[in-house]
Amino acid sequence: MEGNIYKKLLEELELGNKAVMITVMDDKECGEKNCNRKILYTEDNIANSCISDLNKVVYEKAKQSLETGNLEFVQVNETESYLIEPYFPEPRLIVFGGGHIAKPLVEFGARAGFLVTVIDDRPSFANTARFPGAEKVICESFDKCFDLINLNRSTFVVIVTRGHRHDMECLREVLKHDTAYVGMIGSKRRVKGAMEQLVNEGYSKKKLDKVNAPIGIEIGAVTPDEIAFSIIAQVIKYRRLADGKEEKKILSKVNWPEIDRDVLMELCEEDSLPKAIITIISTKGSVPRKAGAKMLVWSNGKVSGSIGGGCSEGEVIVKSRYLLRDREYEVHRVDMTAEVAEEEGMVCGGIMDVFLEPFWN
Numbered sequence: 588m589e590g591n592i593y594k595k596l597l598e599e600l601e602l603g604n605k606a607v608m609i610t611v612m613d614d615k616e617c618g619e620k621n622c623n624r625k626i627l628y629t630e631d632n633i634a635n636s637c638i639s640d641l642n643k644v645v646y647e648k649a650k651q652s653l654e655t656g657n658l659e660f661v662q663v664n665e666t667e668s669y670l671i672e673p674y675f676p677e678p679r680l681i682v683f684g685g686g687h688i689a690k691p692l693v694e695f696g697a698r699a700g701f702l703v704t705v706i707d708d709r710p711s712f713a714n715t716a717r718f719p720g721a722e723k724v725i726c727e728s729f730d731k732c733f734d735l736i737n738l739n740r741s742t743f744v745v746i747v748t749r750g751h752r753h754d755m756e757c758l759r760e761v762l763k764h765d766t767a768y769v770g771m772i773g774s775k776r777r778v779k780g781a782m783e784q785l786v787n788e789g790y791s792k793k794k795l796d797k798v799n800a801p802i803g804i805e806i807g808a809v810t811p812d813e814i815a816f817s818i819i820a821q822v823i824k825y826r827r828l829a830d831g832k833e834e835k836k837i838l839s840k841v842n843w844p845e846i847d848r849d850v851l852m853e854l855c856e857e858d859s860l861p862k863a864i865i866t867i868i869s870t871k872g873s874v875p876r877k878a879g880a881k882m883l884v885w886s887n888g889k890v891s892g893s894i895g896g897g898c899s900e901g902e903v904i905v906k907s908r909y910l911l912r913d914r915e916y917e918v919h920r921v922d923m924t925a926e927v928a929e930e931e932g933m934v935c936g937g938i939m940d941v942f943l944e945p946f947w948n
Contacts, residue, residue: 592625592627593851593854593855594855595627596627596674596851597851597852597855599627599629599674600674600675600677600846601676602676602739603676603737603739603740603741603742604629604630604631604676604739605629605630605673605674605676605740605741606627606629606630606653606673606674607627607628607633607649607671607672607673608625608626608671608672609625609626609627609641609645609649609669609671609672610624610625610669610670610672610944611624611626611669612669612670612916613666613667626641628649630653633649633650633653642661642663642667642669644661644663645661645663645671648669648671649671652671652673653673654841655673655840655841656673656675656841656843656844657673657842657878658670658671658866658868658869658878658879659671660868660869660918660940660942670866670868672844672866674844675741675843675844675846676739676740676741677702677741677846677848678700678741678742678767678843679702679703679704679742679743680693680696680701680702680703680704680743680745681703681704681706681736681743681744681745682703682705682706682745682747683707683729683732683744683746683747683748683753684706684707684746684747684748684749684753685705685707685709685717685718685724686712686748686749687811688747688772688811688814688818689705689707689718690717690718691811691812692745692747692815692818692819693705693718693720693721694720695815695816695819696720696819696822697720697721697722699819699823700843701743701822702722703718703720703721703722703723704722704723704724705718705721705724706725706729706736707725707726707748707749708726708727708728708729709726709749710726713725713726713727714726729748729753729757738761738764739764739766740766740767742764742766742767742768743766743767743768743825743826744761744766744768744769744770745770745772745802745818745822746758746761746769746770746771746772746802747771747772747802751772751773751777754771754773755781755784758771758781758785758798762794762795762798767826768799768821768822768825769797769798769799770798770799770800770802770803770818770821770822771799771800772800772801772814773800773801778800778801781800782795782798799821802817802818802821803817803818803820803821804817804820804821804824805817806820827840827841827843828840828841844879845879845880847880847881847892849891849892850881850882850883850891850892853891854883854948856948857948858948859948860885860886860887860889861885861886861911861945861946861947862883862884862886862911862945862947863884863907863908863910863911863943863944863945863946864881864883864943864944864946865881865882865883865884865894865903865907865942865943866880866881866941866942866944867880867881867894867939868940868941868942869939869940870937870938870940871937871938871939872923872937872938874895874923874937874938874939875895875896875897876893876894876895876939880893880894880895881894882894882900883946884904884907884908884911886911890904894921894939894941899939902921903919903921903941903943906919906943907943910943910944910945911945914945915945916942916944916945917942918940918941918942918943919940919941919943920938920939920941921938921941923937923938923939
């Protein structure tokens with residue numbers, strides 16, 4: 588059943604949905620520290636869930652975790668605790684147009700952690716040699732390319748087609764979807780005319796207000812690189828802040844949790860061998876990995892993922908093997924003081940709390 592829950596999680600992420608995994612540890616159910624179960628909520632269904640399904644504090648923490656992207660570990664009492672892990676889809680940047688602005692934009696987007704797709708209808712502009720940093724390069728007409736992509740709430744869309752020839756065509760189709768960001772290049776005069784045209788076509792003001800046009804943050808950009816900088820800065824602002832268009836007030840930061848896809852895929856696989864899931868639940872000071880990082884340790888010695896490497900990780904691996912033998916979960920503190928870090932040749936000296944749990948598919 589737990590194996591299936593990770594498959595379900597992966598399915599939700601592929602659909603562009605945010606989700607939160609809650610691991611319930613209630614020793615009262617069996618009188619020992621080996622009782623844990625997992626519950627999965629998406630951003631949509633947690634709002635419709637009954638609070639009685641969970642401890643009220645945990646329910647509110649789960650909703651908060653989906654809003655902030657921060658992992659939570661809640662200890663209700665000596666026998667009852669909860670690990671609340673937010674999972675966000677990998678952010679995707681879709682660039683319509685493969686011209687002179689798209690070239691640096693794709694590079695900057697990939698370096699900023701986006702999975703980038705470039706679309707153009709010209710083979711000389713839509714090829715991997717031109718865009719080596721792109722995950723996908725699609726050579727297709729702009730009226731047919733939408734069948735080849737998935738637009739959802741984790742998608743960031745930039746429209747920069749050649750000579751603005753296909754901008755409106757792309758924008759009309761994009762507006763049919765709920766995306767994280769949409770921006771279209773153009774002068775203020777041209778954008779004003781385009782918005783008036785769309786209003787006349789029946790598009791609501793609320794829908795059009797979501798379009799960032801002219802695109803980018805105002806930095807006086809002139810060159811293609813500068814324009815690409817201004818665009819990716821605005822895209823990052825929408826990714827990291829609660830409301831990318833709000834300029835006057837201090838905005839709440841959103842942590843977009845990193846997903847170790849290899850670890851997640853391993854958890855989805857049917858596997859008769861028991862394994863330990865090791866999750867960093869909190870950190871303090873300078874540490875190599877942050878809260879949410881995972882690794883897996885099998886009973887046969889196989890390891891996947893990392894919580895930072897070095898002797899500290901080795902210590903946790905050894906402990907996890909004892910845990911698998913006893914079938915118990917545990918919260919373990921890894922103290923990487925300055926002295927220990929220096930001995931290991933690591934530029935860190937902080938503290939990590941890690942949660943170790945046995946897992947069977």
